[in-house]
Amino acid sequence: MAAPPTTIRLRLLFGEDGTMFGPGKADLLEGIAAEGSIAAAGRRMGMSYRRAWSLVEEMNAAFARPLVDTSRGGARGGGARLTGEGAAVLAHYRALEAQVAALGAPEIDGIARLLRTGAPGR
Template sequence: MDTPPPRIKLRLEYDTPLVLGPGKAQLLRLIGQHGSISAAGRQMGMSYKRAWSLVEEMNAAFATPLVDSSRGGAGGGGARVTATGQAVLRHYEALERLLTDKGAADLAAIGGLMRGQDR
């Protein structure tokens, strides 16, 4: 029986302070898909307040905002991932692929040293 490869959870820690990891990357993806911070948060099982707080944290850490939002009202609000946000997400995903692809042999070697693995 083949065991699935390990999942990589990339977590980038900056001194700004900002931690950019799988949760914030997913939040950006979902805001881009839904055009809404609240819908993205709901899909991730978090409150609007929490999702908004994460967006504010990301926006404050970068030279230009990652998410641009407009207030609700009669016509409804909305949010969009900016060009900077799209670039950050694209680079984050490229790093994930790099670790998975170029690190495959190292990941397999570590897995082979784990308890219960055939040697």
């Protein structure tokens, strides 16, 4: 039986304050882009609205310009969309993931070959 593919979960830590950007925030940004809503993006990930909103606030505060633009509810309902900066951060992050996977493939395979057959997570 072939081993399942290895998944890379890349977390970036910036500066002394520990600002972090990783797979959860990237997935949330993708969800907001697809759904047009923080709540719907959070539901898509099995995340509460409060947690999703908290992550959006964290990202908007960490970057020089907001990554997500929101509009309040009303007769037409509210919504959310990625700003140009949000789309750029997401694109850079996904490109970096792909580069790490491609360039690191020999090392990842080398580590995988050293795993014990039947080991947890294998």
